[in-house]
Amino acid sequence: MEGYGAFLIFFLIALTIAFVMAVLNDILGEKRRDPMEDYPYECGVPLYDKEARGNFKQGYYMFGLLLILFDIEVAFLFPWAVVFKDIGLYGLIEAVLFIFILFLGFIYALRKRALKWQS
Amino acid sequence: MIIDVIIALGKIAVVLLVGLGLGAYLTWVERKVAGHIQARMGPSVVGPFGLFQPIADGVKLLTKESIIPRGADVPVYYLALILALVPSLLIFSVIPFGPSFTIFGKEIKPIISDVNIGLLIVFAMGSIAVYGTIFAGWASNSKYAFIGSLRKAAVIVSYEVVLGFAVLGVILIAGSLSTVEIVNSQIEKGIWYIVYQPVAFILYLFCMLAESGRVPFDIQEAEAELVTGYNVEYGGMRFGLFPLAEWYLNVVGLSAIAVVLFFGGWSGPNIFGPLSPYIWFLVKTFALVFFTLWLHWTLPRFQAKDITDIAWKILLPIALLNVVVTAFVVYLFS
Numbered sequence: 001m002e003g004y005g006a007f008l009i010f011f012l013i014a015l016t017i018a019f020v021m022a023v024l025n026d027i028l029g030e031k032r033r034d035p036m037e038d039y040p041y042e043c044g045v046p047l048y049d050k051e052a053r054g055n056f057k058q059g060y061y062m063f064g065l066l067l068i069l070f071d072i073e074v075a076f077l078f079p080w081a082v083v084f085k086d087i088g089l090y091g092l093i094e095a096v097l098f099i100f101i102l103f104l105g106f107i108y109a110l111r112k113r114a115l116k117w118q119s
Numbered sequence: 120m121i122i123d124v125i126i127a128l129g130k131i132a133v134v135l136l137v138g139l140g141l142g143a144y145l146t147w148v149e150r151k152v153a154g155h156i157q158a159r160m161g162p163s164v165v166g167p168f169g170l171f172q173p174i175a176d177g178v179k180l181l182t183k184e185s186i187i188p189r190g191a192d193v194p195v196y197y198l199a200l201i202l203a204l205v206p207s208l209l210i211f212s213v214i215p216f217g218p219s220f221t222i223f224g225k226e227i228k229p230i231i232s233d234v235n236i237g238l239l240i241v242f243a244m245g246s247i248a249v250y251g252t253i254f255a256g257w258a259s260n261s262k263y264a265f266i267g268s269l270r271k272a273a274v275i276v277s278y279e280v281v282l283g284f285a286v287l288g289v290i291l292i293a294g295s296l297s298t299v300e301i302v303n304s305q306i307e308k309g310i311w312y313i314v315y316q317p318v319a320f321i322l323y324l325f326c327m328l329a330e331s332g333r334v335p336f337d338i339q340e341a342e343a344e345l346v347t348g349y350n351v352e353y354g355g356m357r358f359g360l361f362p363l364a365e366w367y368l369n370v371v372g373l374s375a376i377a378v379v380l381f382f383g384g385w386s387g388p389n390i391f392g393p394l395s396p397y398i399w400f401l402v403k404t405f406a407l408v409f410f411t412l413w414l415h416w417t418l419p420r421f422q423a424k425d426i427t428d429i430a431w432k433i434l435l436p437i438a439l440l441n442v443v444v445t446a447f448v449v450y451l452f453s
Contacts (some may be wrong), residue, residue: 003232003233003234004232004234005123005127005232006127006130006131006212006231006232007209007212007231007232007234007240009124009127009128009131010131010134010208010209010212010231010232011205011209013131013135014204014205014208014209015201015205017135017139017204017208018200018201018204018205018208018360019201021200021204021356021357021360022197022200022201022356022357022360023197024181024355024356025181025183025184025185025354025355025356025357026185028181028182029181029182029183029184029185029355030182030183030184031184032184037184037186038186038187038188038189039188039189040188040189040190040259040260040261040352041188041261041263041351041352042261042262042263048262049262050190051190051260052190052259052260052261052262052264052265053257053260053265056265056269057269059273060269060272060273063272063273063276063277063427064276066276066280066431067276067277067279067280070280070283070435071246071279071280071283074280074283074284074287075283077283077284077287077442078238078239078283078287078290078296081287081290081291081294082290082294082295082296083294084291084294084446084449084450085294085449085453088450089450092446092447092450095446096443096446099439099442099443103436103439106431106435106436110431110432115427115428115431115432117273117424117427
């Protein structure tokens with residue numbers, strides 16, 4: 001109960017709280033409907049597109065790719081950091097090599113202008 | 120068994136009361152701080168010193184009409200709220216508020232789930248919180264919300280990487296991912312890890328501001344151009360949930376994690392009697408929260424491309440270097 005069990009209970013309670021808070025307005029709020037009240041916000045002018053979800057800048061995809069490269073690197077390094085004092089020099093060299101190779105990936109992304117996403 | 124469940128429920132109740140109560144009252148604190156920084160009074164009408172303002176706001180938000188924009192994706196619209204609030208609450212499950220104590224022969228740890236992957240849970244929750252933002256922007260069917268959510272996703276994605284590398288240094292020194300273990304190792308060594316890892320702390324501070332959407336990294340909210348960005352189409356209590364989760368719970372949670380990692384958790388001279396550790400922990404946490412609020416109402420904001428440039432081109436190389444140097448030093452001195 002000190003560990004994952006308590007976490008699960010907390011998760012269920014948090015889920016309930018979030019759900020209740022999300023639907024409270026449907027219960028407590030005003031019920032009368034106005035014809036234009038659900039019009040999406042666009043500074044008071046008519047909508048340009050009925051569907052706001054459209055294409056977006058490809059730079060955002062680049063960030064997704066870079067995240068996969070580096071976030072997984074971090075995830076790999078977490079266990080390494082925990083046992084680092086036990087594995088000694090071998091672990092040190094391995095990790096430095098690993099970080100170095102991924103740093104090359106970073107340089108590559110930089111030279112390919114992957115981070116120049118707004119120009 | 121049943122007594123364990125009751126203890127767990129009791130701890131959850133305390134954490135929720137403290138967390139949500141503080142979350143609500145931080146709105147008052149923030150407005151007071153903002154008011155005094157801008158040479159005005161802040162809330163002062165409802166109750167003494169405006170102390171009942173959060174309650175008045177809450178009642179107002181609860182009685183608002185439920186409006187969902189036309190063309191919105193309704194299930195995802197609701198799901199976004201849950202995905203925003205639940206992870207920021209769950210961060211509190213791995214925060215140790217004090218040392219374990221014994222009551223009626225039963226050892227009680229003031230932490231909801233003392234697991235040995237505590238920090239990993241914090242990062243997992245930080246990653247899930249991104250989906251709340253993206254879903255909110257995508258489901259709302261509004262250009263403003265859409266652009267805001269994309270920007271925020273880009274910012275969070277960039278800073279999450281730096282955040283991971285920043286805390287690696289502390290994990291290397293402490294040799295554990297468990298939050299309790301990290302605090303204990305600082306108490307054993309008699310030193311706060313900010314002394315060993317000042318660079319990591321500054322990186323962490325940047326990431327904390329970015330992850331919680333605080334100035335100078337609040338480009339996704341940019342009131343003047345995006346009118347608060349991804350939550351523009353949410354009304355009533357739903358509108359209240361996003362700032363509650365993001366601006367208050369996340370800031371308090373990440374500040375508490377920063378205290379655990381860098382400021383020795385609950386350690387401190389015993390000057391408040393038996394409650395001393397808890398008071399020290401809260402004092403340290405709220406010093407950091409106040410610092411965040413202070414920055415928020417003092418600084419201008421960066422452009423979106425500057426924010427991501429700072430993360431990738433400046434902070435990430437520094438963080439990588441910090442990890443490598445720390446690893447060498449730990450190897451040489453252990």
